[in-house]
Amino acid sequence: MAEFQKPRGTRDFAPEEMARRRFVEANMRRTAELFGFGEVMTPTFESTELFVARSGEGIIDELYAFEDKGSRKISLRPELTASVMRFYVNEMQNLPKPVKIFYFGNCFRYERPQAGRYREFWQFGAELIGAPSIESDAEVIALALATLKNLGLKDVVVRIGHLSILNKFIRDLKISDNAEKEARRLIDKRNFEDLRSMLDGANANDEAIARLIELVSLDGDEAIRRAKEEAGNNEGFGYLANLLERLRAYGFDNCQLDFGVARGLDYYTGMVFEIDAPSLGAEKQVCGGGAYTLADLFGGQEVNSTGYAFGFDRIMLALEKSGVTVPSQNLSVYILPIGDEAKITAIQILSELRNAGISADMDLMGRNMSKAMKYANSIGVTKTILIGDNELAENSVTVRDMRSGVQEKYPISDILRAFFKNIP
Amino acid sequence: MAEFQKPRGTRDFAPEEMARRRFVEANMRRTAELFGFGEVMTPTFESTELFVARSGEGIIDELYAFEDKGSRKISLRPELTASVMRFYVNEMQNLPKPVKIFYFGNCFRYERPQAGRYREFWQFGAELIGAPSIESDAEVIALALATLKNLGLKDVVVRIGHLSILNKFIRDLKISDNAEKEARRLIDKRNFEDLRSMLDGANANDEAIARLIELVSLDGDEAIRRAKEEAGNNEGFGYLANLLERLRAYGFDNCQLDFGVARGLDYYTGMVFEIDAPSLGAEKQVCGGGAYTLADLFGGQEVNSTGYAFGFDRIMLALEKSGVTVPSQNLSVYILPIGDEAKITAIQILSELRNAGISADMDLMGRNMSKAMKYANSIGVTKTILIGDNELAENSVTVRDMRSGVQEKYPISDILRAFFKNIP
Numbered sequence: 009m010a011e012f013q014k015p016r017g018t019r020d021f022a023p024e025e026m027a028r029r030r031f032v033e034a035n036m037r038r039t040a041e042l043f044g045f046g047e048v049m050t051p052t053f054e055s056t057e058l059f060v061a062r063s064g065e066g067i068i069d070e071l072y073a074f075e076d077k078g079s080r081k082i083s084l085r086p087e088l089t090a091s092v093m094r095f096y097v098n099e100m101q102n103l104p105k106p107v108k109i110f111y112f113g114n115c116f117r118y119e120r121p122q123a124g125r126y127r128e129f130w131q132f133g134a135e136l137i138g139a140p141s142i143e144s145d146a147e148v149i150a151l152a153l154a155t156l157k158n159l160g161l162k163d164v165v166v167r168i169g170h171l172s173i174l175n176k177f178i179r180d181l182k183i184s185d186n187a188e189k190e191a192r193r194l195i196d197k198r199n200f201e202d203l204r205s206m207l208d209g210a211n212a213n214d215e216a217i218a219r220l221i222e223l224v225s226l227d228g229d230e231a232i233r234r235a236k237e238e239a240g241n242n243e244g245f246g247y248l249a250n251l252l253e254r255l256r257a258y259g260f261d262n263c264q265l266d267f268g269v270a271r272g273l274d275y276y277t278g279m280v281f282e283i284d285a286p287s288l289g290a291e292k293q294v295c296g297g298g299a300y301t302l303a304d305l306f307g308g309q310e311v312n313s314t315g316y317a318f319g320f321d322r323i324m325l326a327l328e329k330s331g332v333t334v335p336s337q338n339l340s341v342y343i344l345p346i347g348d349e350a351k352i353t354a355i356q357i358l359s360e361l362r363n364a365g366i367s368a369d370m371d372l373m374g375r376n377m378s379k380a381m382k383y384a385n386s387i388g389v390t391k392t393i394l395i396g397d398n399e400l401a402e403n404s405v406t407v408r409d410m411r412s413g414v415q416e417k418y419p420i421s422d423i424l425r426a427f428f429k430n431i432p
Numbered sequence: 433m434a435e436f437q438k439p440r441g442t443r444d445f446a447p448e449e450m451a452r453r454r455f456v457e458a459n460m461r462r463t464a465e466l467f468g469f470g471e472v473m474t475p476t477f478e479s480t481e482l483f484v485a486r487s488g489e490g491i492i493d494e495l496y497a498f499e500d501k502g503s504r505k506i507s508l509r510p511e512l513t514a515s516v517m518r519f520y521v522n523e524m525q526n527l528p529k530p531v532k533i534f535y536f537g538n539c540f541r542y543e544r545p546q547a548g549r550y551r552e553f554w555q556f557g558a559e560l561i562g563a564p565s566i567e568s569d570a571e572v573i574a575l576a577l578a579t580l581k582n583l584g585l586k587d588v589v590v591r592i593g594h595l596s597i598l599n600k601f602i603r604d605l606k607i608s609d610n611a612e613k614e615a616r617r618l619i620d621k622r623n624f625e626d627l628r629s630m631l632d633g634a635n636a637n638d639e640a641i642a643r644l645i646e647l648v649s650l651d652g653d654e655a656i657r658r659a660k661e662e663a664g665n666n667e668g669f670g671y672l673a674n675l676l677e678r679l680r681a682y683g684f685d686n687c688q689l690d691f692g693v694a695r696g697l698d699y700y701t702g703m704v705f706e707i708d709a710p711s712l713g714a715e716k717q718v719c720g721g722g723a724y725t726l727a728d729l730f731g732g733q734e735v736n737s738t739g740y741a742f743g744f745d746r747i748m749l750a751l752e753k754s755g756v757t758v759p760s761q762n763l764s765v766y767i768l769p770i771g772d773e774a775k776i777t778a779i780q781i782l783s784e785l786r787n788a789g790i791s792a793d794m795d796l797m798g799r800n801m802s803k804a805m806k807y808a809n810s811i812g813v814t815k816t817i818l819i820g821d822n823e824l825a826e827n828s829v830t831v832r833d834m835r836s837g838v839q840e841k842y843p844i845s846d847i848l849r850a851f852f853k854n855i856p
Contacts, residue, residue: 011731023470044793046447257779307435369468
């Protein structure tokens with residue numbers, strides 16, 4: 009019979025990779041909990057309408073869609089914000105505010121697979137619902153940055169913008185809705201050359217074009233200086249200057265402003281931000297988020313919300329490219345019983361070690377000494393325990409330190425002393 | 433706009449429940465790693481044929497099936513063994529033996545929802561591939577039992593059988609294949625009354641019926657006595673007696689034999705076992721597994737394997753019914769800044785606590801003292817930190833122990849001393 013293959017665009021994860029992913033997941037979860045966020049989980053599929061309500065009809069082509077036994081149209085989730093906000097509207101609207109929740113889950117995108125893009129991928133995100141916006145925005149950006157810092161991912165760049173600023177400059181262009189949409193797309197891609205010729209073609213006001221391109225081209229300190237200068241004249245600029253002050257209090261004093269962050273979904277209302285890991289090259293964005301109202305779109309009461317999602321797979325890649333390592337998951341001990349009689353003793357010692365929290369395995373294959381040592385070396389254990397006839401006769405075992413090669417005998421009744429030197 | 437609802441037969445998990453589930457998941461993962469098993473993950477969907485190859489055509493009605501962009505038939509996984517063995521055949525056949533892997537993932541069953549049965553549910557399982565069967569079987573049952581023991585789930589019952597025994601007694605009935613199948617189903621349900629009348633109707637040999645029903649009715653010590661008595665005559669009985677000796681060496685000295693464990697899937701070959709949590713009542717089975725050959729069914733080389741799957745949702749229910757609690761995930765500290773000036777100081781203290789590994793939150797809602805205290809009590813924090821004008825003037829804060837009500841002042845520069853008394 010021919011082998012079966014995994015579906016196109018999906019992945020299998022082997023133990024070494026999985027251990028790294030679980031370590032990173034646990035680290036991210038720990039940071040969210042330190043910030044007082046609580047984890048939620050929603051179903052892997054939802055009604056197709058929910059995703060359309062969030063993202064528009066265009067999303068349908070990218071969904072894995074099917075019908076349930078009641079002929080209701082359902083789809084695998086392409087992202088998690090819609091599900092989480094649906095859950096909030098159904099069951100959390102009456103909780104004391106703010107509601108601080110995070111999630112980690114797989115998402116599905118029904119598109120032609122490309123390098124680094126998968127049909128099943130993972131997102132780790134957070135939503136803060138129901139607090140005044142400046143407090144929410146600062147706390148949420150701080151959580152995103154603390155998460156990356158606690159993972160050891162240095163040199164990330166956060167770029168923060170405000171849609172009320174961008175929208176004002178775009179409105180001044182006096183162009184059609186479709187042209188506005190195209191302008192946002194080009195701004196988001198930082199393709200200012202095509203932006204200029206597109207706007208020229210759309211008969212936008214020359215001065216407004218120049219002012220827009222000057223704004224979205226502002227870099228680093230220039231952008232911050234502009235925000236401070238204009239703080240009195242324009243609410244958005246003042247808001248961002250205030251936000252930066254709070255982020256400094258959180259300990260993040262090198263946040264950047266980028267008035268060209270557009271995000272591209274209609275439900276974003278104010279602050280928007282993106283985080284890049286420059287080590288990733290062209291596909292460097294690892295996080296996107298902002299302030300939004302979405303609960304009312306889903307039939308709930310209007311409420312201030314701020315949230316973001318990390319692309320978990322990109323974070324894994326960025327950690328790898330940056331040389332961040334995670335603790336080894338290697339087995340500690342390998343036990344080699346020589347002969348049948350030693351097997352039962354080996355099992356007893358095996359269980360004693362595992363009960364004491366030491367990861368341990370024994371030879372199940374009947375390997376001889378030389379093959380067993382080779383195997384023990386290949387899997388990187390710290391110690392090997394040998395149990396042969398001589399040892400059994402003395403009720404003892406030989407413990408070999410695999411790094412130094414030193415062998416010592418221990419009474420079976422005192423085997424834990426080989427691992428915990430200070431047992432009384 | 434009307435609210436959206438979650439799909440029928442699915443669940444949302446709120447933070448408290450999610451924290452319990454993640455705690456149990458991490459505990460189970462830790463035990464598997466102590467045993468030298470490594471985690472794998474496979475895609476949420478696979479080719480429909482894979483599941484049919486494992487479970488037969490009958491499975492199709494229970495699958496969430498759709499087509500991918502290449503018109504290939506794919507389905508959400510109804511269980512994980514097929515996926516994991518597919519992964520083994522694709523990429524792990526040439527690894528040194530044994531291959532010890534475990535998994536935790538969601539599965540999907542497209543059936544009419546019933547009480548306690550969900551369309552999306554979770555399994556935690558393990559497979560040991562490529563070792564001689566007695567060693568595999570003992571190690572795998574020991575892992576399942578150690579997992580439950582480490583969770584604090586007492587009073588579970590493991591029932592171990594062997595298909596070579598059951599099959600011999602069934603063959604002696606001399607009935608049709610379909611009648612054999614029906615007999616297995618009734619044995620599995622322990623419905624011996626219907627079994628007897630069905631076998632009478634199928635013209636089975638009277639003596640063989642009596643011998644079969646006597647065998648599968650054997651309880652506790654009777655079954656173990658029978659295995660020892662027959663060990664010399666019947667390979668299966670001898671095997672189980674040997675297996676029980678090994679499980680005793682692992683520290684599990686109250687394993688039961690049950691010659692009626694049938695499992696019902698054709699690829700099981702020898703030892704089969706089930707674990708019950710009696711606290712669950714009628715739906716008490718939390719684990720099922722056994723020895724199988726499946727790799728060859730999927731195009732790989734034939735290889736000894738033993739594995740099992742826990743029903744994770746049933747384990748959660750059993751823990752709850754047994755009163756097993758998990759550590760509280762409550763927030764430790766709530767900071768209340770009084771007035772605008774205090775907010776920036778509050779953020780700085782908040783970040784210092786979180787950086788020190790203390791979970792902390794601050795008031796984002798502008799609550800007054802009395803409302804804030806009520807809120808802090810309701811979320812169960814250990815300490816509240818108050819920052820008002822008096823405190824700011826002295827560069828200090830007031831720390832209130834929420835259990836005792838005692839309040840103490842601490843300099844802001846020394847705030848961690850309120851949490852770590854032995855700072856030099």
